[in-house]
Amino acid sequence: MQLLKTILIILIIYYLFKLIARYLLPWFAKYFINKAAKKYQNQYKEPPRKKEGEVNIEYSPNKKRKLDDLGEYVDFKEMKDESD
Numbered sequence: 001m002q003l004l005k006t007i008l009i010i011l012i013i014y015y016l017f018k019l020i021a022r023y024l025l026p027w028f029a030k031y032f033i034n035k036a037a038k039k040y041q042n043q044y045k046e047p048p049r050k051k052e053g054e055v056n057i058e059y060s061p062n063k064k065r066k067l068d069d070l071g072e073y074v075d076f077k078e079m080k081d082e083s084d
Helices: 002-043
Strands: none
Touching: none
């Protein structure tokens, strides 16, 4: 009897998973895709028009390159080939 009960539970879980996968997963995927599409569209909307004489200052910090990141400088000399 315990074996039949276990098989029945496994079948119920299997069919519930199939049902969820068939109906709910596509709905969730559609919801998240639409949400991402709206976010993408809002990102590239035309910025609001400014009134004449209005000033907007955007801060952009100076980005300095560190000399340490450029690598090591190696001095070299040209040597003549004296084997000729």
